[in-house]
Amino acid sequence: MERAKNFSDQEEDYYIQAGQIARKVRRTFENKVKDGTNVLELCEAIENEIEELGGKPAFPCNIGINEVAAHYTAASEDPTTIPPGALVKIDYGVHLEGYIVDTAFSVALSNTDKKIVEEVNRALGEVIKRIKVGEKISKVGEIVDSVAREGGFLVISNLHGHEIKRFNLHSGLSIPNIPNKNSTRFTNGMVVAIEPFFTYSFGKGYVEEVQTALIFKLASLNKAPEELKNYFHSLPFCERWIRKKKIDLDIIKKIPLIRYNVLVEAGSAPVAQRETTLIFIDDKVVDLVP
Numbered sequence: 593m594e595r596a597k598n599f600s601d602q603e604e605d606y607y608i609q610a611g612q613i614a615r616k617v618r619r620t621f622e623n624k625v626k627d628g629t630n631v632l633e634l635c636e637a638i639e640n641e642i643e644e645l646g647g648k649p650a651f652p653c654n655i656g657i658n659e660v661a662a663h664y665t666a667a668s669e670d671p672t673t674i675p676p677g678a679l680v681k682i683d684y685g686v687h688l689e690g691y692i693v694d695t696a697f698s699v700a701l702s703n704t705d706k707k708i709v710e711e712v713n714r715a716l717g718e719v720i721k722r723i724k725v726g727e728k729i730s731k732v733g734e735i736v737d738s739v740a741r742e743g744g745f746l747v748i749s750n751l752h753g754h755e756i757k758r759f760n761l762h763s764g765l766s767i768p769n770i771p772n773k774n775s776t777r778f779t780n781g782m783v784v785a786i787e788p789f790f791t792y793s794f795g796k797g798y799v800e801e802v803q804t805a806l807i808f809k810l811a812s813l814n815k816a817p818e819e820l821k822n823y824f825h826s827l828p829f830c831e832r833w834i835r836k837k838k839i840d841l842d843i844i845k846k847i848p849l850i851r852y853n854v855l856v857e858a859g860s861a862p863v864a865q866r867e868t869t870l871i872f873i874d875d876k877v878v879d880l881v882p
Contacts, residue, residue: 598781598873606691607783607871611880613647614686614695614869618881625699627676631655632666634674634682636832642686650685650692650761651828652807657681659857661748661789661799661865665806665830677702679709679862690759690825694785695881696867705862708790711743712864715788720868723786725875729767729774736769736788746797748789748863751855756783756869759825780872787867795861801853806830811848820847828852 599607621638635653642649652665657678666672674680683696698713700706715736722735732753740747753767768774769788778784791797809828810816823829823837834844857863868881 603691604873606688607693607869607880610647610686610688610691610693611869613642613645614684614693614881616645617641617684617686618682618695618697621682622697622699625674625680625682625701627674627678627701629674631657631672631674632668632670635666638682638684642684647686647688650687650694652830652833654683654696654807655680656683656863656865658862659795659860660854661751661857661863662855663805663807663852664854666832667806667830668832668835674701677704679705679864681863681865683865683867685761687759687827692756692758692761692783692827693869693880694756694761694787694867695869696787696865698864698866700864705864707743708745708792708862708864709866711739711745712788712790712866714743715739715790716786716866716868719786719788720870720877720879723778723870723877725778725780725872725877727778729765729776729778730772732786733768733770733772737771740788740790743790744793745790746793746795748791748797748799748857750798751787751789753784753786753867756785759827761827778872778877780875782872783869784872785867785869787865789863789865791857791859791861791863794859795857795863796859798858799855799863800858802856803853805851805853807852808844809850809852811850816847817843
């Protein structure tokens with residue numbers, strides 16, 4: 593890879609290595625999602641694999657079953673298992689010194705859902721092929737929506753891709769998966785997560801929050817104890833990680849937190865997702881998790 597104009601050699605290497613780790617994790621686990629798999633064991637196995645490969649989890653591994661689209665991770669002693677024939681989404685991140693790669697894939701455990709997984713994968717592939725430096729961000733939504741319509745599916749309209757910066761998973765710039773009038777353009781130096789979500793035509797095409805929040809983030813680094821800042825910085829974490837680090841749970845209750853409620857498809861229709869991280873360098877678009 594040529595040297596990036598907007599990144600040091602070290603920064604570029606961190607992104608490349610994080611992407612390589614994320615790809616290895618996908619290859620290891622895409623065939624391990626089975627009927628009856630314990631969700632807690634799967635979350636921990638993926639997070640442990642990231643660490644064994646030399647990275648750190650950028651956020652708790654998300655496992656979305658059927659209509660659960662985002663923000664579900666296993667709690668300690670979570671007995672949940674993957675039901676027969678489920679549509680399962682595995683969303684995880686890898687970081688090296690805060691340089692983050694965000695990725696996700698879906699597994700259809702029944703033939704019924706194989707097409708939606710194929711089509712959401714195709715949507716991401718079309719974006720990667722057709723987006724370039726200088727392109728409007730709105731182009732992503734046009735491409736994703738077109739592929740969804742061709743396949744007879746709906747795009748989840750209120751789940752978007754996002755820009756990524758060091759220790760900042762969602763750094764402000766949103767990348768909608770539906771047609772929009774965003775005239776902002778992709779420029780050299782950007783790192784973005786592209787993540788189309790599809791559902792069936794009998795769904796409502798958007799997600800709603802449920803009351804359960806299993807993933808958190810420090811609302812203010814200035815008000816957080818040093819041990820929490822050192823462990824998590826401004827990245828998301830979960831109760832499992834607090835226990836693993838042997839941090840007093842009472843400390844967590846006393847500081848301001850951002851809570852990420854579980855998101856479900858409003859019509860209870862199954863959801864498929866595919867995600868990668870793109871880096872824009874030297875007028876090229878590089879897929880970090882091909």
